[in-house]
Amino acid sequence: MKAMRTLYGPIIDNNPVTLQILGICSALAVTTSLATATIMSVALTAVLLAGSVVISLIRRHIPNSIRLIVQITIIASLVIVTDQIIQAYVFEMSQRLSIFVGLIVTNCLVLGRAEAFAMHNPPGSSALDALGNGLGYSLILLIVGFLRELFGAGTLYGHTVFVTVHDGGWFVPLHLMLLAPSAFFILGLLIWIIRAVRPAQVELAEFEIATEKEGAAR
Amino acid sequence: MGGVWHRETISWLIAAAAFPAACAAIGTFGPVALWHMLLALGVAIVWQLIFLWARAQPVSPIALVTAISIGVLAPGDFSPWQIILAVSFGAVIGEQIFGGWGRNIINAAVASLAFLYFAFPQTLVAGGGHLLALSVIPGALLLVATGIVSWQIVVSAILGVALASFALGQDPTIIAAQGSMVFGLVFLVCDPVTSSATRPGRWVYGLLAGGLLALFGWTDTGFDGPQAVVFATLVASLFAPLVDAAAISVASRFRRSRNG
Numbered sequence: 001m002k003a004m005r006t007l008y009g010p011i012i013d014n015n016p017v018t019l020q021i022l023g024i025c026s027a028l029a030v031t032t033s034l035a036t037a038t039i040m041s042v043a044l045t046a047v048l049l050a051g052s053v054v055i056s057l058i059r060r061h062i063p064n065s066i067r068l069i070v071q072i073t074i075i076a077s078l079v080i081v082t083d084q085i086i087q088a089y090v091f092e093m094s095q096r097l098s099i100f101v102g103l104i105v106t107n108c109l110v111l112g113r114a115e116a117f118a119m120h121n122p123p124g125s126s127a128l129d130a131l132g133n134g135l136g137y138s139l140i141l142l143i144v145g146f147l148r149e150l151f152g153a154g155t156l157y158g159h160t161v162f163v164t165v166h167d168g169g170w171f172v173p174l175h176l177m178l179l180a181p182s183a184f185f186i187l188g189l190l191i192w193i194i195r196a197v198r199p200a201q202v203e204l205a206e207f208e209i210a211t212e213k214e215g216a217a218r
Numbered sequence: 219m220g221g222v223w224h225r226e227t228i229s230w231l232i233a234a235a236a237f238p239a240a241c242a243a244i245g246t247f248g249p250v251a252l253w254h255m256l257l258a259l260g261v262a263i264v265w266q267l268i269f270l271w272a273r274a275q276p277v278s279p280i281a282l283v284t285a286i287s288i289g290v291l292a293p294g295d296f297s298p299w300q301i302i303l304a305v306s307f308g309a310v311i312g313e314q315i316f317g318g319w320g321r322n323i324i325n326a327a328v329a330s331l332a333f334l335y336f337a338f339p340q341t342l343v344a345g346g347g348h349l350l351a352l353s354v355i356p357g358a359l360l361l362v363a364t365g366i367v368s369w370q371i372v373v374s375a376i377l378g379v380a381l382a383s384f385a386l387g388q389d390p391t392i393i394a395a396q397g398s399m400v401f402g403l404v405f406l407v408c409d410p411v412t413s414s415a416t417r418p419g420r421w422v423y424g425l426l427a428g429g430l431l432a433l434f435g436w437t438d439t440g441f442d443g444p445q446a447v448v449f450a451t452l453v454a455s456l457f458a459p460l461v462d463a464a465a466i467s468v469a470s471r472f473r474r475s476r477n478g
Contacts, residue, residue, distance in 0.1 A: 176337035209321065
């Protein structure tokens with residue numbers, strides 16, 4: 001039961017992107033099309049899973065003072081391997097993703113799970129936690145990528161869904177969807193929806209604006 | 219709530235001040251401006267009612283000003299759904315989400331217009347000429363006289379436009395003849411809610427907005443369309459809270475060093 005919570009928890013209830021606001025950089029950069037978002041999701045989930053298991057296996061042998069260096073070294077090696085695999089099998093995707101696969105190293109999500117979970121838990125539950133977080137990240141990336149490609153270009157995975165005006169159809173593409181701010185808007189709206197459904201995720205206000213009555217009383 | 223000067227009085231006055239410009243825009247651009255105003259007004263009112271129902275946020279006649287701004291600054295060949303989408307975005311993300319007019323960081327019309335220009339860059343929007351520029355003057359005088367618009371922002375924004383234009387080796391009087399620039403300067407840049415509120419902050423804010431307007435206009439968008447003033451306001455109003463915070467912290471430090 002607890003194992004299942006480790007796996008499902010990060011998908012909505014403790015989602016790394018919408019609750020912890022981690023991994024935003026890549027969520028903006030690679031979501032202009034669904035295909036790049038998918039490859040990125042798979043790559044990140046693979047790195048996260050392998051990294052967490054490896055770190056969890058040697059967690060008792062890592063000296064505390066250099067643990068971050070060890071973690072980063074392991075993650076960076078895995079990222080290089082992932083990048084090489086992507087270049088070997090889907091070279092065209094690798095060109096479109098450019099630097100962002102390499103930047104998985106700096107993704108707070110990967111190091112965050114290694115530091116917060118894998119360092120203190122056995123490999124089995126670390127793997128479940130990594131998989132859950134990877135799936136939570138992937139879910140958000142795929143939703144954002146779906147909306148941006150559909151409304152920005154009228155396609156999904158490159159297949160035409162809405163025929164654009166340019167090709168003689170009716171659909172006027174929203175150019176804004178292909179720009180980075182639209183990913184922020186979609187993420188913001190997603191967070192709004194999730195927190196409206198689950199008010200437990202709402203943070204306490206740092207500053208309350210006084211009402212007129214309170215203002216007069218002061 | 220006592221007295222005459224509450225939120226709705228101010229928004230009615232701004233709407234009244236924008237009225238001559240609205241008429242001039244309808245005269246200049248034709249029925250398309252009126253159509254956009256009515257459509258934007260309808261959408262803004264619907265969103266206000268939704269937030270009244272969902273969050274008990276009071277409705278405000280400021281929707282009139284939002285609608286007029288969109289009619290004046292987006293006279294192009296937009297289809298109705300594009301206007302509806304843009305105004306929904308502006309009214310919700312720009313204004314209602316923060317708690318309604320008076321608590322917003324960016325002007326709802328600015329958010330809507332920026333959305334329109336970015337999402338549909340292929341649609342051309344006209345700028346408006348002398349008639350529109352002149353029709354803004356009485357409203358501007360009314361707003362400055364009632365203190366709704368701070369004269370410091372008006373003066374510093376004009377100064378900013380002039381300085382940036384001279385720095386780029388251009389003639390600032392060309393901007394003064396552009397109706398959309400003058401309208402945007404008075405009703406978007408000088409918006410009492412989204413501009414700076416401290417006195418030194420207002421000078422900095424005005425200079426920033428004016429300077430950006432001239433910079434965007436001369437180097438990128440040109441002055442045939444209204445884009446320069448909308449983008450300048452967007453950037454400047456995002457910086458307004460920072461400018462105010464800096465002004466307050468400088469003032470309090472100065473006071474502490476003087477009074478111990």
